[in-house]
Amino acid sequence: MVSTRIDWVREHCRLLRAIAAEFARTRPFDGLTIGTGIHLEAKTVALLLTLRDGGARLVSTGNLNTTQPDAVSRLRAEGVTVVGGPTKDSELHATYLEEVLAAEPDLILDNGGDLFARYLDRPYDGLVGGTEETTSGRMRLEPLRDRLERPILVINDSPIKQFAENEHAVGQSALESYLRMTNRVTNGEQVTVFGYGACGRGVAANFRAARARVSVVDVDPVTRLRAHLDGFATPPRDAAIASADVIITVTGARDVLTAADLPLLRDGVTLANSGHFPAEIDVPGLTGAAGVASTTEYADDLLTLELTDGRRIHLLSRGHMFNLAGPRPLGNSIESMDLGFALQARCLEAVARRHVDAASCIVPVPRPIDEAVARAYLDLKYPSAQAE
Numbered sequence: 138m139v140s141t142r143i144d145w146v147r148e149h150c151r152l153l154r155a156i157a158a159e160f161a162r163t164r165p166f167d168g169l170t171i172g173t174g175i176h177l178e179a180k181t182v183a184l185l186l187t188l189r190d191g192g193a194r195l196v197s198t199g200n201l202n203t204t205q206p207d208a209v210s211r212l213r214a215e216g217v218t219v220v221g222g223p224t225k226d227s228e229l230h231a232t233y234l235e236e237v238l239a240a241e242p243d244l245i246l247d248n249g250g251d252l253f254a255r256y257l258d259r260p261y262d263g264l265v266g267g268t269e270e271t272t273s274g275r276m277r278l279e280p281l282r283d284r285l286e287r288p289i290l291v292i293n294d295s296p297i298k299q300f301a302e303n304e305h306a307v308g309q310s311a312l313e314s315y316l317r318m319t320n321r322v323t324n325g326e327q328v329t330v331f332g333y334g335a336c337g338r339g340v341a342a343n344f345r346a347a348r349a350r351v352s353v354v355d356v357d358p359v360t361r362l363r364a365h366l367d368g369f370a371t372p373p374r375d376a377a378i379a380s381a382d383v384i385i386t387v388t389g390a391r392d393v394l395t396a397a398d399l400p401l402l403r404d405g406v407t408l409a410n411s412g413h414f415p416a417e418i419d420v421p422g423l424t425g426a427a428g429v430a431s432t433t434e435y436a437d438d439l440l441t442l443e444l445t446d447g448r449r450i451h452l453l454s455r456g457h458m459f460n461l462a463g464p465r466p467l468g469n470s471i472e473s474m475d476l477g478f479a480l481q482a483r484c485l486e487a488v489a490r491r492h493v494d495a496a497s498c499i500v501p502v503p504r505p506i507d508e509a510v511a512r513a514y515l516d517l518k519y520p521s522a523q524a525e
């Protein structure tokens with residue numbers, strides 16, 4: 138029998154498989170619609186089908202530039218309503234998000250705050266609450282807390298998500314994607330990582346493990362000190378840019394690298410972003426800058442800017458999350474996503490069952506859920522040891 142990669146992923150999402158079997162009995166989402174705006178790829182298929190098995194009607198769209206057609210086809214074949222398809226066009230993507238909200242979901246599974254923020258522009262009765270996956274979404278929604286006034290659990294703020302996905306898995310997938318997309322050496326190269334939060338720590342560690350010389354830039358002096366004590370160089374920002382062969386942004390902030398930095402960039406430097414929004418590197422500003430004479434587009438989303446002074450600047454995925462992009466993108470490891478998505482499933486269950494109230498608006502995953510997910514993972518990994 139030949140099976141698809143989506144089946145391979147589902148096979149290894151052991152937590153989600155166990156939760157789906159339980160949900161099929163307990164049906165926490167019976168009669169409820171869940172609206173989702175999260176990357177549509179093999180691992181999210183496993184999550185969405187788990188929610189469906191719990192009785193949910195799902196209306197789903199992806200995020201900018203990360204929707205995978207095979208995931209969309211599979212979800213549609215399994216009865217999920219999928220709105221839209223792959224796009225980098227933010228205006229078109231906005232129409233997809235509006236269409237999800239037009240279904241007036243009872244629960245929202247958000248990624249980047251897109252759906253909750255839009256809900257406030259066109260509120261409807263019956264939204265119970267939901268989850269937000271990312272740091273960027275939490276930062277966007279926190280100022281709106283007084284208006285949202287319903288339980289919204291932030292998956293990113295679980296320690297499990299922080300270390301399993303953000304640190305270990307994003308670091309690995311950033312390195313894997315860099316090698317896959319560029320097929321270029323890391324040994325001896327000077328890599329500058331902007332942002333030394335959970336994701337940045339993993340990116341820096343993985344490139345160091347691939348024999349690159351890694352320096353870190355972070356606006357927070359305490360975090361810079363941490364990077365220093367972890368053994369990374371922490372030069373001043375401009376010096377770090379000027380010496381880099383590769384610059385990776387992963388901060389959650391906007392305009393971390395802009396056209397104003399063009400004079401600093403070395404010939405042959407590669408720029409890549411792994412932060413959620415494609416706004417960390419100002420790609421329109423860079424490509425449209427006066428010093429850019431021409432551009433060359435290569436296959437697989439590689440773009441080179443040729444400057445009037447002869448320097449060449451390479452951009453991966455035009456500033457979109459490069460660790461989820463390029464030819465045959467794999468993204469973060471299956472197990473790391475299984476952990477994060479088990480948190481998602483359990484948090485949505487808690488909101489659906491009214492185990493959390495409006496006081497839990499933009500708060501971390503409740504500790505008992507973290508503990509239950511950690512225990513379940515270890516139980517599956519070492520069944521006999523845990524039984525002792």
Ligand SMILES: NC(=O)c1ccc[n+]([C@@H]2O[C@H](COP(=O)([O-])OP(=O)(O)OC[C@H]3O[C@@H](n4cnc5c(N)ncnc54)[C@H](O)[C@@H]3O)[C@@H](O)[C@H]2O)c1
Pocket residue numbers: 271272273274302303307331332333334335336337354355356357360387388389390392393411412413414458460461469
């Ligand atoms: N690509 C992926 O698969 C993936 C997965 C998870 C999270 N993310 C995204 O990655 C980004 C970072 O997430 P995190 O969990 O590491 O966040 P974090 O808040 O833990 O860390 C961000 C760090 O960036 C620093 N920073 C902010 N602005 C800066 C600037 N202009 N220059 C240098 N440093 C700056 C902060 O001081 C902080 O130390 C977010 O956008 C998040 O949504 C991406």
